[in-house]
Amino acid sequence: MKLKQLEGLLGDLQQFSNPKVELEQYPTGPHIASRMLFTAENSYGDITDKVVADFGCGCGTLSAAASLLDAACVIGFDIDPQSLETATLNAEELEVEIDFVQCDVTKLELEGQIVDTVVMNPPFGTRKKGADMEFLSAAMKVASQAVYSLHKTSTREHIKRAALRDFNAKSAEVICELRYDLPKLYKFHKRKEVDIAVDLWRFEPRQN
């Protein structure tokens, strides 16, 4: 599948109808989502024929991208039942198989080494302080091969240090810097849209 085609399909997905600000629910746009997963597969072989988990899947954009790039199995995890309903509808629309689990990712304990790759657009920690680090910690415990995650560029040094020192990372690399366009979603947003500098990270866990 070509990048443009992937981006087009992801652009048709339904997004949050009533986003919950306390969960930092922001859609992962098709531009970022397609590039993230396309790179994960084309540069690193981490998606096709792999078991992929999407932490904080929301409406399932990253999960859908993984499925469209022929992951062997995709599982989306989220705490919010409404998002999971939308994600289920999106999967049906695209005619892809995605399993979903309702849970608190930061309290998740998974058995075994079944998950190869975790992909995620986690909360940045603007509402619940430290949420970004909790998601990263959880992902590093679950992935046996790689974690792909988006974090604000302003947190770059902090993330690298934490990943290598505390979260069992063998490597922590910023693959590229992206601009995340956030439309005015919530009443407290003053500007019509903002764009935030985010890093796309790839972390490799140490083998257990």
Next chain:
Amino acid sequence: MRLIMHNMLTCNIKGVINKSPLRIEAEKVIKKEVDFNPDFLRHMLAKIEWKALVDGARSMGYTELPVHAPGIESDEPFLRKFHHALLELNLEEGSLVCQESGRKFPVNKGVPNMLLHEKEV
């Protein structure tokens, strides 16, 4: 919920030691065909908790899996059964039950709800 996912789920209630596998109480199971990928299946064979898969499949009405996974050679008839159990059985409605605490995690429209109550964390 498919058995590939069930194989990794645990009960993370504070104090529970025997966290997995969760027993399945199936109310509605549907079968959805998935493309057969023998390389992927061989790769998964080493990672799957076999007894949990066999018991899970039985709870969903599928009894064809052998009690023990084959040693070195896994031939096509076996892989087809493994494929069916792991990827094609979908629990739409039912519960996942913690063997130690008895806590039931409901499964609705195929989605298990693993959220804990405040006291359980």
